[in-house]
Amino acid sequence: MRKQLTALRRKMKERGIDIYIIPTTDYHGSEYVNDYFKCREYISGFTGSAGTLIVKQDFAGMWTDGRYFLQARQQLEGSGITLMAIGERGVPSICEYLSQMPSGSVVGFDGRIVSSKLGESLEGNYNIVYDIDLVEEIWEDRPDVVPSKIYSLPPEVTGESSESKLVRVREQMGSSDFFLVSRLEDIAWLYNLRGRDIEHTPVFYAFALISKNSETLYVMDEEYIMSSEKGVRPYKDVFSDMEKLRNCAVILDEDSVSYAVSKCFHSSVERILRKSPVERLKAVKNKNEISATKNAHIRDGAVMIRFLYWLKNSIGTEKITEISLADKLEKLRREQGAYDLSFDTIAGYEEHGAVIHYSATEESNAVLREGGFILIDSGGQYEDGTTDITRTIALGNVDDERKRNYTAVLKGHIALATAQFTEDTTGADLDLLARKPLREVGLDFKHGTGHGVGHMLSVHEGPNNISPRSAESHIIPGMITSDEPGVYLEGEYGIRIENELLCIEKDGKYVFETITLCPYERDAIDISMLTEDEIRYINRYHAFVEETLSPLLDEPERVWLKRQCKDI
Incomplete structure (x- = not known):
């Protein structure tokens, strides 16, 4: 059991607190937070960007979503904290769980980081103590918030x-x-x-x-x-x-x-x-924002080509690990003008790719070898835009099963990218399009298909969202949304393909324009699974990628890109 959890329970007993709640946020409901606010991570050891920890004297549970089930299971092992997998059969929601507590129980939390919605749902049934930060009392070396220059x-x-x-x-x-x-x-x-x-x-x-x-x-x-x-x-x-x-x-x-x-x-x-x-x-971008964002994606596309050219030509000849690979990609982005990443790079080789939001550590850092898949989800913050892209790269020969699974993900990705819809279409409707090709071969994934992307802001932005839970969300012209279906086989490998899509109006319909520029992994495509329309889409997209990025590349990189973008 983690010593932090034991210390927290000791403080709860001293203060007469029966239940203590620690969400993953700051005073503003943020998804990503300053180190000062990483209280849930400090107590639990779980590093995912979403989760709520509820602690009693005889139980501690971590509620998190499908993106983090594998990661949470691994990081919580031996901690004394139980994974509460949101949406899984038999797992109560946070409100359902709290409703089972005896009336009059004392529920404590730092009211500055607990949402008004959750706090008000507890009123009437419990004695609420919300002006208390127990983590502050036990976190001896808690970092300060050092204000940056605006x-x-x-x-x-x-x-x-x-x-x-x-x-x-x-x-x-x-x-x-x-x-x-x-x-x-x-x-x-x-x-x-x-x-x-x-x-x-x-x-x-x-x-x-x-x-x-x-x-x-x-x-x-x-x-x-x-x-x-x-x-x-x-x-x-x-x-x-x-x-x-x-x-x-x-x-x-x-x-x-x-x-x-x-x-x-x-x-x-x-x-x-x-x-x-x-x-x-904010979600509906104006002409300047769209133009600036497209420029950022062009430069980011050149980064990806340089990176993939290096990776494909270096594998088997030099030692490359998940961490060194991520460092190389960050270096290339900064050379191209990015002043920061848009999130910590996810680089998962083989079975690590099945952990949806995997984060390599010194202990888990895998050495890449010839053969297998490496899933790379990354992005940059540029002075004119924010990028987010995922590619699954084959590091050698690809067997038939991997080709089938990769192509099923690609078909779902294309189905969303080529969708035509109206203002009444919901994010849940669009989500079904991307899942259909996967479900036809018995596959699915436990995360949404798409999220909004901010303009020089957070890589995750609402209200545009494409997922089974997006029955009230609508995508309209000017919104930029990701397109990222996937497949995750625990203990084997993961596959995800992600582009950013700009919604535009064309001939009275809403359609998507792809603004991410990077070829798909042609060595992993089973052409026999594709329709003529899907083949045409891939060839048109690859032709656009080559035409746009070639002027930014060196001659060896241009030759490599031309080979990757030739018609399939």
Whole structure:
């Protein structure tokens, strides 16, 4: 059992806490967080980006989704914490599990990081203690949040002034007096500002309070506060300012506002919990954002070609590990102008590729050999866009079963990329298209098919989403969404193919334009499984990749790319 879990239980007993809840987020509902907020990871040892830990004296459970089942099972072994696989038969949801607790139980959590939605669901049945951070009391070397420098983006990559964006947000506020913006990506987009408070996600810790005729930005960066003429205040002042509001209506983002923030208002204040008005505005990219993003993908495509050329020609002649491979790819991206990755590179060789969000460690770091699959999911943060791409690479001869599985994934990938649909089509409808070719051969995958991608922001963005749970999500022109079906055979290998798709309108229908540029693994394709339309799609895509990227490559790389992109 982890000593951190034992120490936490000791503190719970001292404070009279029966149940303690630790989610994976910060004060803003973020998916990726500053090291200071990695409380769940500190207690459990589980490093995935999604999960909620619930601790009692006689039980501890980690609720996480299908992306992390294998990883969580491995990392939680011997920890004293049970994996609670969300969606699996017999596994209660968090709310269902908590509903089984005796009435009057004392439930504790840090209300600044627990969502308003979860916190309010516990009211009435339990004694809630939400002004307590037990992890802080036992985490001796907890890192600090060191505020980064906030900087502005040029209009050529934003395409719209902050003043114009604020006007559009105010139009969405209706008769409400205020809107408290709590999601970091929303604030960064709204003000055309970026920071480095979270690794790989260029945001800064902040709140923004928008009224009909003014706005206040609360930030940690003291230099930015000093250099601003008005409307910028210290981050810590947001709570006291909210407590001063009286006789007004305030919009709160139901997906990111914390329980502590939602409870700080005076009883005369009407709290309106709804989807952030910024979220949908941000997801629909303007012409400048689209043009900038495409440019970033072209340079990222050149990186991928250089990387694949190196890998294919180096395997078997030099020692390459999962970690050294990821380091090589990062080096190439930085040489091409990326100032950061968009997330930690996933490089899983053979059985590690079956762990959907695998992260190599010094202990697990596999040496690549001739033969087998290496799954590489990676991306970069450029000064004009954010990229996310997955390719599964064959490192030698490919047997018939692997070709069948790879081609089934490719068919699902193409089915989504070539979809024609209407504004009424949901993300769940599109998800079925990508799964159909896989299910026809008895395969499936335990994650969504696609997520929104931010513009110089988080690599995961809503509201656009393609998954079985996206019955309320719609993809509309201007949105950029990933296309990434896969197959994961535990103990053997994994396959995933991912491009980014821009939704556009054509001949009265919605269609996708692929903006990721990198050939598929032709050595793993079983052409006999493809239809004529699928073959035409692959050949057209490869021709476009070669035409676009060749001018950025050296002669040996151009020759290699031409060979990879010739018609199948």
